[in-house]
Amino acid sequence: MNNLREIKLEEMNIDPFKDFRNWALVTAYTNGKHNTMTIGWGGLGVLWRKNVATVYIRENRYTYEFIEKADYFTISFYEEKYKPALTVYGTKSGRDIDKDQETGFTPVILDGAVTYEEASLTIVCKKLYQAKLEPEFYLNEVAAEFYKLNDDGTRHHLYIGEIIKILKK
Numbered sequence: 001m002n003n004l005r006e007i008k009l010e011e012m013n014i015d016p017f018k019d020f021r022n023w024a025l026v027t028a029y030t031n032g033k034h035n036t037m038t039i040g041w042g043g044l045g046v047l048w049r050k051n052v053a054t055v056y057i058r059e060n061r062y063t064y065e066f067i068e069k070a071d072y073f074t075i076s077f078y079e080e081k082y083k084p085a086l087t088v089y090g091t092k093s094g095r096d097i098d099k100d101q102e103t104g105f106t107p108v109i110l111d112g113a114v115t116y117e118e119a120s121l122t123i124v125c126k127k128l129y130q131a132k133l134e135p136e137f138y139l140n141e142v143a144a145e146f147y148k149l150n151d152d153g154t155r156h157h158l159y160i161g162e163i164i165k166i167l168k169k
């Protein structure tokens with residue numbers, strides 16, 4: 001049992017331009033373990049006649065190791081009061097600490113995916129496509145400029161997931 005109820009897509013009150021900029025969490029679950037990190041980039045839209053969500057995960061994140069293998073991932077959104085917790089998820093690595101323990105967030109185990117009791121809204125995605133954003137395909141200097149800052153040679157990978165469930169607190 002948990003405090004989340006399923007809502008319809010039409011009831012989802014998300015402004016992707018605002019709400020990703022205000023931070024969200026991505027959680028990926030594989031082999032009985034999950035890892036969570038903060039994201040500021042993401043998208044919602046339509047592809048292959050499906051409702052989809054897209055996230056961009058740099059390959060040096062611990063979460064990358066999970067989302068690469070996972071069948072599902074969740075994107076969850078939070079009230080402003082949880083910003084300190086989202087700062088932990090966005091500045092510390094699951095390689096070094098148990099972030100759930102540090103934030104006190106309560107994981108909610110779904111079918112093949114994980115979110116948190118604290119989330120105002122969770123989008124459950126079934127992975128449809130994943131790919132590296134290859135430097136040879138950058139068409140202008142924007143991406144190249146982005147990676148010049150503290151370049152460690154790692155790049156972002158995009159993950160497109162079909163929105164299969166939306167859960168609200």
Ligand SMILES: Cc1cc2nc3c(=O)[nH]c(=O)nc-3n(C[C@H](O)[C@H](O)[C@H](O)COP(=O)(O)O)c2cc1C
Nearest residue numbers: 038039040041057058061062063090091092093094
């Ligand atoms: C506000 C904010 C937004 C972020 N957005 C992204 C993002 O969209 N993609 C990404 O790869 N990393 C992003 N990060 C960085 C990761 O959240 C951060 O590196 C995190 O510590 C990775 O944790 P992990 O190693 O446990 O996966 C963001 C960090 C913050 C604070």
